[in-house]
Each structure stands twice: as structure tokens, then as C-alpha cells.
Amino acid sequence: MRVVILAIVAGLGIVLGSLMPPVTHAVRTAVSAVPLPLLAQLGAPAGDPAELETGHGGDKDAHGQDTHGAEAKHAGDDGHGSGEAEAPEGVILMAPERIEAARIDVAPVDEGTLVRRLSVPGTIIPDPDRVARIPAKVIGTVVELNKRLGAPVAKGEVVAILESREVAEAKSEYLAAQVNFDLQKTLFEREQSLFQKNISAEQQFLRARTAFTEAQLRLDLTRQKLSALGVGENEVAGLSKANIQGLQRYEIRAPLAGRIVERKVDLGAPVGGEGQEKELYVVADLATVWIELSVSTGDLPQIRDGQSVTITTGTDAHQGSPGRIIFISPILNPDTRTARVIAAIDNKDLTWRPGSYVTAQITTEEQPVSLRIPRTALQTVEGEQVVFVRTAQGFEKREVVLGKGDDEAVEVVFGLDPGETIAVGNSFVLKAELGKAEAEHAH
Known part of the structure; x- marks a missing residue:
């Protein structure tokens, strides 16, 4: 009988609590009015009467904790509940x-390191030490052009061939001097042997020695003339009186490695004479370029030799190319009142083209x-x-x-x-x- 009464009271509280909150309050009031001894006689547990309403009063774990309350608290934490856990502030x-x-x-x-930088506009220019103009040192006619515009060249590579009467005459003089030298050397050695054996007179020996010395001097002069014209030692060594064909042929070689950035003549053009072109090619090694900067007098005290520089374009497409300041002009530009400052940067990938406008970020302080x-x-x-x-x-x-x-x-x-x-x-x-x-x- 007690169990039936308790079940009726608890069930009525649960139903009314979910459907009609005002009625639930009335039930709670009525239940609270029942003396606790009477509820104990009916078999109800002691405690808050509200627990009778919820039906959770007797569900505790081994440590006395309310297991239903914990389940309600974590209902949405397993990803299957009706809501997300509320985050603490912040x-x-x-x-x-x-x-x-x-x-x-x-x-x-x-x-880390904090870096203060000074922004200065600049222009990319070639490194003058890495630009070479290939001249026509003799008067002649272009018969071969071995390099196109933009082609790479190696140091000492033949880039063009001329036909020159001036070169042919110089080679002829060298061959004649070589023949005379060989002859005078033979005569001198013969007279020297006879003189040492007291067979020849001293006067004849002295004349032979003088002629040999003059022949040697003349050979050296003709060799130097060929060298001044740009004829290499290997080509001079290859000259022979047995082969006098092609003496007018003159090879022009590149003085440094780089790329052909300018070609000034065409095939068959006369060069070297009065009113004629004096240069054939311009070769530039752009693996290193310069940035010419204009620094105002107010910023000049912050600039020092060896300072690091970062080069960027207006669109920041090539940000991060490093460089260093190598020159600070002691003379100001009278028109702009700025000093000329030069920085060198690596350009092996040919990113920076001479003539481009850039911005240089000069590192003035590192902390x-x-x-x-x-x-x-x-x-x-x-x-x-x-x-x-x-x-x-x-x-x-x-x-x-x-x-x-x-x-x-x-x-x-x-x-x-x-x-x-x-x-x-x-x-x-x-x-x-x-x-x-x-x-x-x-x-």
C-alpha cells in the first residue's frame, strides 16, 4: 500500500511538472506540508521534497554523487547532445x-632581433667591372659573327673573325724575323765553335754574334706587335713558313664571361678605320649588379659601408634580395642635395635588370x-x-x-x-x- 501511494505521488509530480508549472508548484507545496515522519512511514526518503518532483532523489552513485545531475550537465559534451558546451570567457x-x-x-x-630600416629609391645598373666592350683593334672586314644578341660567352671564346691586311703584314714580318733568327743562330753557333778552336778570327766571331743579337731582337719586336694586335700566343706559335695561307685571318675573343648585350656590326662591315665602327660587341656579366641610391643629407649619417640592404620592387614581387653598401660618395649632387650611394647585390638568376626602379631597405639598427x-x-x-x-x-x-x-x-x-x-x-x-x-x- 505504501509503495502504491508513493508511486502515485511521484508520478503525479512528474507529469504535472512537465505540463503545468503552476500545478507543479501546488503539488510541491502540498507534499512539503506532509510531515516528514509520515513520509518516512510511507517509505519516502528524507530530503528536499523537490527531489520527489524530479524523481532523482534516490539516484546516487557509490560516493553519494547525483548521477542524474552529472548526466544532465554533460548531455551535450559527447557530440550527440542537443547543444555545445559553453566556453569560458576569453x-x-x-x-x-x-x-x-x-x-x-x-x-x-x-x-629574435628587431631591425630598423631606411627606405630609399634606387636604380639597377650593371657592375662596371663586369662589362666589356669587344673592340676591333685592327682595320679589317667582318667575315664571321659567331654570337647572337643575348647569347652566353666564355672568357677567351672566339666571337668574331676579321680579314685584315694589317694583321697579314704583321704575321709576315714575324715569319721573316723567325727565318732570319734561325739563320743567324746557326751562323753564330758555327763561328763560336771555330773561334774557340782558334780557327776563325775574333772579328768574324763578333760580327756573327752581333747579327744573331739583332735577329733575336727583331723577332721579339714582331712577336710583341702581334700581341698588341690581339693575336694570341697559341696562334703565334702555330705560325709556320710552311703554311702561309690565311695570314689575314684575325680572331676576336671575349675578354670575360657573360652575355652579349649589344651587337654593333653586321656581317661584311668594315671596322677599325676612320669613320668606321670600333667595337663589335658589348659583353656583360650580370651575375652581380649595382643599385644606385640617392640618399638625402638628413639620412646620410645613418649610412655606413658594409650595411645590409634588401631590394624590393614597387609590387614586392621579388622581395628579399640581399645586398651590401660598397660606396658612399663624399660629394653631394648640387641639384638634388643628395649623396650617391652604391650597393651590390647577387643576380645569378637574372631577376634584376639594369634600368629597373627599385626600393632599397637599408638596415640602420639591429637590436x-x-x-x-x-x-x-x-x-x-x-x-x-x-x-x-x-x-x-x-x-x-x-x-x-x-x-x-x-x-x-x-x-x-x-x-x-x-x-x-x-x-x-x-x-x-x-x-x-x-x-x-x-x-x-x-x-
Whole structure:
């Protein structure tokens, strides 16, 4: 009988509690009016009468904890409940898939260097030490052009061939001097042998020695003449009185390795004479180029030889090409009141073309700091500078105190520890998520 009465009371409380809150309140009042001893006699457990209404009063675990309350608290935490767990203030719950989809980049906090730079406009020019003009040292006619415009050349490579009467005459003089030298050498050696045996007179020996010395001098002079005309030692050594064909042939070789950047003659053109072209090609080695900068007098005290330079274009398409200052002119331009400053940069991939306008970022100061973060990691929330620290569940807002800074990064004085991972890219997405969460808390 007691069990039946208790079941009726509990069932009535549950039904009325779910359908009619006012009636539930009345039932609660009526039940609370029943003396506790009477409820105990009926078999009801002691405690809050509201527990009778919910039907959870007797469901406790071995430690006395309310198991139904714990289940209700975590109803939505397993991904199958009716809602998501509510995040604490300043915390953004975000799964790794959402972080990747939002393209939020993260990086650990570490020490670094703050760099102050001076921005100066400049122009790319060739390195004068790596530009060569290939001249026609003799009067002649172009019979071969072996290189096209833009073609690469090696040092000493034959780039053109002329036919020159001047060269033919010089080679002929050398051959004649070579023949005379061989003859006078033979006569001198013969007279010397006879003189040593007291067979020949001393006067004959002296005449033979003088003739031999003159022949040797003449041979040396003709060889130097060929060298001055640009005839190489190998070509001179290959000359022979037995082969006098092609003495007018004159080879022109590249003085340095590079690329043909200009061709000034055509096939069959006369060169070297009065009113004629004196150069055939211009070769440039653009593996290293110069940047000519104009620095104002106000910025000039910050410039020093050897300072590092970063070259960029107007569109930042080729950012990060390093270089160094190699020259600072002691003379100012009287028209612009600026000083000419030269920086050299590597250009092996031929990215930088002479004549291009660029911007040079000159490093004027470098200062190491204990904690350095990029400016892209900073967001302003309620007037405070904050960063978002990566956690196991997502991100946590963290207020920071900043110190010195440059154009790209700042020093963190307080708020972060070395090794912590923070959002450094697209952190504005986290700021927006934080704003949404705070708006929900407000309601």
C-alpha cells in the first residue's frame, strides 16, 4: 500500500511538472506540508521534497554523487547532445579542422632581433667591372659573327673573325724575323765553335754574334706587335713558313664571361678605320649588379659601408634580395642635395635588370630581444593589445605588454612565455569569434 501511494505521488509530480508549472508548484507545496515522519512511514526518503518532483532523489552513485545531475550537465559534451558546451570567457573552442579551414597560422614565441630600416629609391645598373666592350683593334672586314644578341660567352671564346691586311703584314714580318733568327743562330753557333778552336778570327766571331743579337731582337719586336694586335700566343706559335695561307685571318675573343648585350656590326662591315665602327660587341656579366641610391643629407649619417640592404620592387614581387653598401660618395649632387650611394647585390638568376626602379631597405639598427612576435599576431580588444594562444581546445585570449618594435615585429615585455604557440596569421578571425562569444554571454 505504501509503495502504491508513493508511486502515485511521484508520478503525479512528474507529469504535472512537465505540463503545468503552476500545478507543479501546488503539488510541491502540498507534499512539503506532509510531515516528514509520515513520509518516512510511507517509505519516502528524507530530503528536499523537490527531489520527489524530479524523481532523482534516490539516484546516487557509490560516493553519494547525483548521477542524474552529472548526466544532465554533460548531455551535450559527447557530440550527440542537443547543444555545445559553453566556453569560458576569453576562450575560443575550435577544432583543428576549423583552424585549418580558416587558414590560421600558428608559430612558437621565441627570441629574435628587431631591425630598423631606411627606405630609399634606387636604380639597377650593371657592375662596371663586369662589362666589356669587344673592340676591333685592327682595320679589317667582318667575315664571321659567331654570337647572337643575348647569347652566353666564355672568357677567351672566339666571337668574331676579321680579314685584315694589317694583321697579314704583321704575321709576315714575324715569319721573316723567325727565318732570319734561325739563320743567324746557326751562323753564330758555327763561328763560336771555330773561334774557340782558334780557327776563325775574333772579328768574324763578333760580327756573327752581333747579327744573331739583332735577329733575336727583331723577332721579339714582331712577336710583341702581334700581341698588341690581339693575336694570341697559341696562334703565334702555330705560325709556320710552311703554311702561309690565311695570314689575314684575325680572331676576336671575349675578354670575360657573360652575355652579349649589344651587337654593333653586321656581317661584311668594315671596322677599325676612320669613320668606321670600333667595337663589335658589348659583353656583360650580370651575375652581380649595382643599385644606385640617392640618399638625402638628413639620412646620410645613418649610412655606413658594409650595411645590409634588401631590394624590393614597387609590387614586392621579388622581395628579399640581399645586398651590401660598397660606396658612399663624399660629394653631394648640387641639384638634388643628395649623396650617391652604391650597393651590390647577387643576380645569378637574372631577376634584376639594369634600368629597373627599385626600393632599397637599408638596415640602420639591429637590436636583440627576448620575445619577438610579428605584428600580424596582434589584435585590439576593448582597447587592449591581445594575442591568441593555442590551447588543446582552441585558442585563449591573452593580454600582452609591448616594448620596442620595428615595421614587422614587436617585443613582448609581459604576457607570454617562451615556447608558447600563438596565432600569427588571420588572427582577425579569432577576434571575430571572440566577439560572437561575448555577445552570446551578454544575452
